[in-house]
Amino acid sequence: MLWLAILLAAAASGQPPLALTRATIYTDPSGNPIRDGVVLIRDGRIEAAGRVRIPAGTQILDCSGLTITAGFWNSHVHFMERKWANAARIPAPELSAQLQAMLTRYGVTTAFDTGSMWENTRALRDRVESGEVPGPRILSTGEILYPKGVLAGSPPGLMEALGFMRIAIPEVADAEEAAAASNKHLDSGTDGLKVYAATWFPPFVSLPRSAIQAAATAAHRREKPVLAHPTSRDGLLASVQGGADVIVHTTPQSGPWDEAVLTAMKEKNVALIPTLKLWRYELRHDRLSDLDRFVETGVGQLRAWRAAGGTVLFGTDVGYMNDYDPSDEYTLMAQAGMSFREILASLTTAPAERFKESKQRGRIAAGFIADLTVLSSDPSANVKAFAAVRYTVRAGKLIYRAGP
Ligand SMILES: [Zn+2]
Incomplete structure (x- = not known):
């Protein structure tokens, strides 16, 4: 037979x-x-x-x-612009064109969404996975876990004014609330968790390290990663010591990384997503000299991390940043001393390994x-x-x- x-x-x-x-x-x-x-x-x-x-x-x-x-990973994207709302009902050709503009025309075969409306992103992913819409593989953390007080301190309608969907913002005050929110996310099928360690703009609030630790415990129990937005030196250290697997930005706000920061990152074996082009974008309304200094600080942090032998994952924060072209990110990574082989690793083998898929992807x-x-x-x-x-x-x- x-x-x-x-x-x-x-x-x-x-x-x-x-x-x-x-x-x-x-x-x-x-x-x-x-x-x-x-x-x-x-x-x-x-x-x-x-x-x-x-x-x-x-x-x-x-x-x-x-x-x-091998197919590229962009390990830091978002499906939170208004264009993705009601993903279940956007006509397939339009949805495909949007995915093309942001991701597939730049070679992305896997995109890690590090914060969006999970129900909506899941609907988008289902349509791609069914074969109806050509698109990348989508992994998602679902909604970002924020520190308590973000919502109350933010002007109403801010997200919409910035071009984003109205988004639920789960806030957690302590380890107990973080564990509950984490388990709820993971039960609903997210591929990991995203924690926002400290805010950049007022209201200035941060997650206690114990809350990050609780999220990491919940995620690691299911072999899922925790991705952390650091912002400041304290936020970075809380993320690293709390057990985050991936730091999703450099932190130009904090000034250059000293030995203590680099040692802590290295000891905990975190991976870093530099998002250097993002700094140019974030400071686009500022004086050229401030902008240059800010970007150069981010480049210097990547340079130091690379010299320490740290793992780098490619990611651009597109979908938050509405300029989708990754060319400048590649140039800035090269400026930080990365060879084309190291950049290729950040796009392929490094994320496959970090996200535990190196036996079938990345090469x-x-x-x-x-x-x-x-x-x-x-x-x-x-x-x-x-x-x-x-x-x-x-x-x-x-x-x-x-x-x-
Ligand atoms: Zn982001």
Whole structure:
């Protein structure tokens, strides 16, 4: 009956294999690229990469002159702009165009949403996962857990005025409330938790370290990560010592990171998302000299973290920031001393490892899920090439194709 099983398997898969041919291929950030190579995909997974014999009946995508890497992760995005509201009812072509503008045209195959209306984001994700809407894989923390007093101290209608959906803001005062809110989120299926350790603007409030610890305990019990917004030196240290897995920004407000901060971060093995372009955006109304100093402080923090051997995840805060182009982020990461290989790691292997998926994502290897980013040129020559995407392939399906 083996023949029947084979026939049924072939019928179930339904699609011929796909080969991306004649490309420069970085199978992972450390190795030398394969020139004039093939990535062969079957049933959403990578079957082989390199010098590969292409079976008859394979669909060919000619990638001459192009460079293939594992699919990119953007580990800091938000689906909270008004354009995502009522995600269940936005016409599919419009939804797909919006996902393209923010993510897939920049090669993103996995986006970690670090704060939005969970019910809405889940509806968006369901439509992508059903195959109705081409888009990236979406992970989400759901609503951000804020310190007590944010809501009462914020002017009413602020979120809407800034272009965002009306959003629920769960506030927690202590460990007990943090544990309850965390478990509620995790019970409803979030992929992790996001804690807002300290606010940047008035009202100035912060989460006690014990509250962050309670969130971390709840998340880690289910093997889920905690992502923390630090803002200040105290917020950063509370996040690190409270057990956060990912620090979602540098903290230019705090001034350069000293040895004590770097040692604490390193000892607790946190990963850092620098969001350097965001600092230029946040200070766009300020004097040029202030803006430059602020951005340079963020760049210096990344430089110090890199020198300490810390883990970096790529993330831009798009969806909060409405300028979606990641080019400047790549340039600023390079300014902080990151090589193109380190930047590629921050886009692929580092997040796959941090989010416990390194056995099936983050590299181009036989058996891995066929999430691929196809660039117009080789980023080893210029890191801006990471932003010039020709094709985005998710689980073997083309979810973005650049115009001719
Ligand atoms: Zn954010």
